[in-house]
Amino acid sequence: MSILTKTEAGPPGPGDPAPSGPFLSVRDLYVQFATEDGVVKAVDGLSFDLERGRTLGIVGESGSGKSVTNLAVLGLHNPRNTTIRGEIVLDGQELTGASERTLERLRGRKMAMIFQDSLTALSPYYTVGRQIAEPYMKHMGASRKAARERAIEMLARVGIPQPRLRVDDFPHQFSGGMRQRAMIAMALVCDPALVIADEPTTALDVTVQAQILDLLKDLQRETGTAIVIITHDLGVVANTADDVMVMYAGRCVERGTVREILKSPEHPYSWGLLASIPRLSAPVDLPLSPIPGAPPSLLNPPSGCPFHPRCAFAEEVGGGRCATVRPGIPEDERRGFACHLGRERKREIFTGQIQPRLGGGAR
Amino acid sequence: MSVPQQDHAPRETMNPLLEVTGLRKYFPVRGGFLVKRHVADVRAVDGIDFTIAEGESLGLVGESGCGKSTTGRLVTRLLEPSAGRIAYRGRDITHSTRKELAPIRSEIQMIFQDPYASLNPRQTVGHIVSAPLEINGINPPGGREKRVRELLETVGLNPEHYNRFPHEFSGGQRQRIGVARALALEPKLIVADEPVSALDVSIQAQVVNLLQRLQRELGIAFLFIAHDLAVVRHFSQRVAVMYLGRIVEVGERRDIYERPRHPYTHALLSASPEPDPDDRNATERIRLAGDVPSPVSPPSGCRFRTRCWKAQDRCAAEEPPLVRLEGNREGHLSACHFPEEPTTAARGEDIVLDPALAALEETTADKTL
Ligand SMILES: Nc1ncnc2c1ncn2[C@@H]1O[C@H](COP(=O)(O)OP(=O)(O)OP(=O)(O)O)[C@@H](O)[C@H]1O
Ligand SMILES: Nc1ncnc2c1ncn2[C@@H]1O[C@H](COP(=O)(O)OP(=O)(O)O)[C@@H](O)[C@H]1O
Ligand code: SF4
Ligand code: SF4
Ligand SMILES: [Mg+2]
Ligand SMILES: [Mg+2]
Numbered sequence: 268m269s270i271l272t273k274t275e276a277g278p279p280g281p282g283d284p285a286p287s288g289p290f291l292s293v294r295d296l297y298v299q300f301a302t303e304d305g306v307v308k309a310v311d312g313l314s315f316d317l318e319r320g321r322t323l324g325i326v327g328e329s330g331s332g333k334s335v336t337n338l339a340v341l342g343l344h345n346p347r348n349t350t351i352r353g354e355i356v357l358d359g360q361e362l363t364g365a366s367e368r369t370l371e372r373l374r375g376r377k378m379a380m381i382f383q384d385s386l387t388a389l390s391p392y393y394t395v396g397r398q399i400a401e402p403y404m405k406h407m408g409a410s411r412k413a414a415r416e417r418a419i420e421m422l423a424r425v426g427i428p429q430p431r432l433r434v435d436d437f438p439h440q441f442s443g444g445m446r447q448r449a450m451i452a453m454a455l456v457c458d459p460a461l462v463i464a465d466e467p468t469t470a471l472d473v474t475v476q477a478q479i480l481d482l483l484k485d486l487q488r489e490t491g492t493a494i495v496i497i498t499h500d501l502g503v504v505a506n507t508a509d510d511v512m513v514m515y516a517g518r519c520v521e522r523g524t525v526r527e528i529l530k531s532p533e534h535p536y537s538w539g540l541l542a543s544i545p546r547l548s549a550p551v552d553l554p555l556s557p558i559p560g561a562p563p564s565l566l567n568p569p570s571g572c573p574f575h576p577r578c579a580f581a582e583e584v585g586g587g588r589c590a591t592v593r594p595g596i597p598e599d600e601r602r603g604f605a606c607h608l609g610r611e612r613k614r615e616i617f618t619g620q621i622q623p624r625l626g627g628g629a630r
Numbered sequence: 631m632s633v634p635q636q637d638h639a640p641r642e643t644m645n646p647l648l649e650v651t652g653l654r655k656y657f658p659v660r661g662g663f664l665v666k667r668h669v670a671d672v673r674a675v676d677g678i679d680f681t682i683a684e685g686e687s688l689g690l691v692g693e694s695g696c697g698k699s700t701t702g703r704l705v706t707r708l709l710e711p712s713a714g715r716i717a718y719r720g721r722d723i724t725h726s727t728r729k730e731l732a733p734i735r736s737e738i739q740m741i742f743q744d745p746y747a748s749l750n751p752r753q754t755v756g757h758i759v760s761a762p763l764e765i766n767g768i769n770p771p772g773g774r775e776k777r778v779r780e781l782l783e784t785v786g787l788n789p790e791h792y793n794r795f796p797h798e799f800s801g802g803q804r805q806r807i808g809v810a811r812a813l814a815l816e817p818k819l820i821v822a823d824e825p826v827s828a829l830d831v832s833i834q835a836q837v838v839n840l841l842q843r844l845q846r847e848l849g850i851a852f853l854f855i856a857h858d859l860a861v862v863r864h865f866s867q868r869v870a871v872m873y874l875g876r877i878v879e880v881g882e883r884r885d886i887y888e889r890p891r892h893p894y895t896h897a898l899l900s901a902s903p904e905p906d907p908d909d910r911n912a913t914e915r916i917r918l919a920g921d922v923p924s925p926v927s928p929p930s931g932c933r934f935r936t937r938c939w940k941a942q943d944r945c946a947a948e949e950p951p952l953v954r955l956e957g958n959r960e961g962h963l964s965a966c967h968f969p970e971e972p973t974t975a976a977r978g979e980d981i982v983l984d985p986a987l988a989a990l991e992e993t994t995a996d997k998t999l
Pocket of ligand 6: 698699700823
């Protein structure tokens with residue numbers, strides 16, 4: 268055991284060279300699936316950037332297109348029923364339309380993925396050590412012996428006790444938290460520059476979740492990896508992300524720094540999310556304010572602003588524009604939101620109705 | 631915190647609706663070749679005491695596998711207790727038969743986590759909600775259908791949807807159907823096992839508000855089971871914290887959330903992520919190591935000792951009793967030999983037990999020096 272003095276999360280290390288343009292850049296991405304019921308517009312014109320050493324949190328309710336977006340970045344969609352349009356540029360290299368061989372080489376070496384469900388991501392038939400060593404041999408050309416040593420080193424780094432013994436265990440011999448750690452070890456074994464974590468702690472207990480999230484943060488501080496963390500939990504975002512993108516119906520409805528999104532959100536859907544969750548620091552005698560209705564089907568998404576059927580402020584926008592005109596979001600600005608509501612009115616609503624619900628600072 | 635919280639009458643003046651003492655449930659583990667022998671027990675619930683007053687909501691929190699659902703299923707008598715006593719309105723129902731339970735069956739109802747799995751997909755909503763009335767031969771004035779339509783309205787569903795099937799509803803609406811079914815027999819106590827965990831965040835609030843309204847307007851008592859501490863805080867006047875089959879701390883909402891004494895309660899609160907970037911610095915940071923041990927062979931003495939930063943020899947030798955510690959308010963009980971200060975404020979130094987975190991943070995701390 269050790270007791271540590273607090274360290275502040277710093278900006279990306281000064282050692283990193285600043286390449287021109289963002290490390291990951293997604294522009295006007297569309298992902299559609301052909302299904303029996305029709306075409307699912309899972310991602311509908313999405314743009315975002317991510318710099319090295321930073322963490323982007325993608326939040327939104329289930330079905331908002333978070334996973335589909337990131338599977339597109341990794342090139343893991345089945346081309347037979349999936350149509351992908353738009354630009355995905357990783358470190359200057361265009362990924363949309365790249366060959367399967369190129370993507371295969373990038374996955375594991377330059378970009379890696381951490382999934383929610385460690386049992387499906389890890390094969391039950393191979394030892395944990397072998398599964399960590401495999402990509403290291405394949406991508407780094409390491410010998411079997413060197414790769415095994417590397418696997419042990421990785422297990423130690425992610426906090427598996429007695430790594431030299433546990434390296435020969437099978438996944439089922441690990442607890443849920445240990446498997447998630449093993450999966451992180453596997454993802455990080457080749458020092459990828461981009462890690463995509465899709466609900467990495469949703470299946471875990473809160474005390475274990477806190478350990479794993481801090482571990483990811485600490486490893487990032489050490490390696491300068493860029494991280495995309497996908498979650499439906501705004502608390503997880505508050506604890507891990509530098510920047511946040513809020514998704515609704517396959518689109519980005521708002522983006523900004525974590526502080527901007529959580530403390531001064533500008534989009535009615537973000538307001539709704541923030542006001543509907545109970546907090547440890549909010550008054551208990553105030554009822555929660557839910558968002559009415561339910562998220563839309565992406566087979567037939569609403570016209571105009573996809574949030575309009577649930578939005579309390581759509582009436583305030585003149586000419587029924589919310590139902591007919593799709594609100595844009597400035598593509599190349601760091602801060603942005605897609606809503607027709609006027610600036611003045613928005614400020615009024617936020618300070619009058621929303622801010623009082625966001626709880627105050629300390630518990 | 632200066633926020634006024636609802637206070638309620640002192641506990642002695644309230645009638646316990648439910649009184650649970652020394653409750654245990656052991657599930658046998660069978661092993662061996664050909665002849666399956668009883669080799670060990672999963673001690674899912676291992677001697678717990680609590681009471682719920684009329685109209686009160688008791689929250690039950692704790693991590694996966696600590697015995698919350700088992701407790702709920704024992705109380706509703708879906709499971710047979712291994713030991714202990716359950717009294718409802720003063721009547722011992724620990725081992726009551728189906729027939730003996732019949733008169734009070736209707737008064738204790740259950741709501742489940744999974745709104746999909748708990749509804750029969752081939753039955754209409756009207757059928758599902760009226761089934762408890764039929765089974766119990768209840769004919770409300772105006773007929774069953776009228777009553778069901780009223781119930782649908784109470785839970786915020788359109789009574790016109792009487793003839794629809796569950797798949798035609800969203801997750802939140804299906805949970806409302808489950809609530810309407812539970813309300814059909816005018817229960818006095820509802821055991822709600824993770825009633826909102828499967829729902830999207832925007833829908834969660836709809837169902838929490840609905841349950842809260844029912845509790846207030848109909849005076850229904852709740853055993854509210856959840857792993858989300860913020861949801862439980864919002865819903866429950868009193869809260870019990872479980873760890874490996876035992877209750878380690880119980881008290882009024884503000885005792886548990888603002889003046890916790892048990893190290894595990896501190897760790898849980900510290901690990902619950904708040905959607906506020908300022909919260910990290912305002913509250914204590916505690917990072918445990920490893921996972922919860924197996925309930926088949928729980929640690930001796932205090933079960934939390936294998937993950938506790940304050941553990942000493944005494945913790946392994948003696949199980950700490952659940953008692954009112956010095957400094958605790960009336961009704962606030964904690965099971966710990968070396969309790970924490972009653973505050974969740976940030977400490978001068980973080981408590982980091984996780985070896986990987988400790989190592990990484992030591993190197994970054996060295997670099998920043
Ligand atoms: N029918 C059963 N047979 C054997 N073991 C069981 C059975 N039901 C539950 N258990 C075990 O008892 C312990 C407590 O389970 P329980 O379902 O009460 O946990 P819980 O607190 O509700 O967890 P969760 O938060 O995951 O729902 C666990 O170790 C579980 O595996
Ligand atoms: N392979 C697929 N075929 C058809 N529809 C899909 C497929 N994968 C995802 N979808 C749909 O795309 C939408 C977005 O899904 P997803 O990105 O998984 O959401 P989430 O934000 O919860 O991660 C959902 O409506 C989902 O049902
Ligand atoms: S564009 Fe209109 S409907 Fe959409 S969020 Fe803004 S006000 Fe609401
Ligand atoms: S009794 Fe000992 S081990 Fe248990 S919580 Fe208290 S200090 Fe920790
Ligand atoms: Mg997903
Ligand atoms: Mg359970």
